[in-house]
Amino acid sequence: MKSEAYRVFLKLLCRFGPQRWWPGIWERGNFRDEVIVGAVLTQGTNWKNVERALRNLEGAGITDLYRLYRTPEGELHELLKPAVYVKRKVRTLKELYGVVYGRDGVPRREELLSVHGIGEETADVILLYAYDVPVVVIDAYTRRWAERYFGKRLKDTDLRELLYDRDLFYLKEVHALLDELGKRYCQKEPKCETCPLKSTCFTGASKGK
Numbered sequence: 001m002k003s004e005a006y007r008v009f010l011k012l013l014c015r016f017g018p019q020r021w022w023p024g025i026w027e028r029g030n031f032r033d034e035v036i037v038g039a040v041l042t043q044g045t046n047w048k049n050v051e052r053a054l055r056n057l058e059g060a061g062i063t064d065l066y067r068l069y070r071t072p073e074g075e076l077h078e079l080l081k082p083a084v085y086v087k088r089k090v091r092t093l094k095e096l097y098g099v100v101y102g103r104d105g106v107p108r109r110e111e112l113l114s115v116h117g118i119g120e121e122t123a124d125v126i127l128l129y130a131y132d133v134p135v136v137v138i139d140a141y142t143r144r145w146a147e148r149y150f151g152k153r154l155k156d157t158d159l160r161e162l163l164y165d166r167d168l169f170y171l172k173e174v175h176a177l178l179d180e181l182g183k184r185y186c187q188k189e190p191k192c193e194t195c196p197l198k199s200t201c202f203t204g205a206s207k208g209k
């Protein structure tokens, strides 16, 4: 199955091209902090809304976690409005400041998970894209693709093993590419006819029979 994952990666890379995540919005500012803020803001909403919220922050001169931490909550609620669930996200970001700036080096996964509002997906996004830690990011798109592609539901631990590689380019791209697949083809109602994985996908191939 692992070699199949590499084949899928190559097919998606050929079709979509490199996604080059994490997408930076701020022209000036702390890129690592921008990834962390974006990873929290994107929970439960689409990236367009996150971009609007990030631009609002930049416009207010808030381009790192320290400045965000020092900004009154009411002001942040207004600036982050496009990103929804704002109160909870502001709390999460302020708590994250303590974890990220309260230590030297890379925060541990358990430390990130101990922050209110940080689940496994967000913790792993932060580790991979902000700190270059080689971890596999699993989200709903990944689970849906795997279940349809292999014709059986896989546990997250199996998915992690399947998609793991020490290479950061691969890890960053495979997550981004599977998300792109989920948005363009492997949607709730899959568009298998035009999907680049159709010939090797359990679900896609069975549709052509």
Ligand code: SF4
Pocket: 145, 148, 149, 185, 186, 187, 190, 191, 192, 193, 195, 196, 197, 198, 201, 202, 203, 204, 205
């Ligand atoms: S062929 Fe269909 S089910 Fe398989 S990955 Fe593509 S869209 Fe999803």
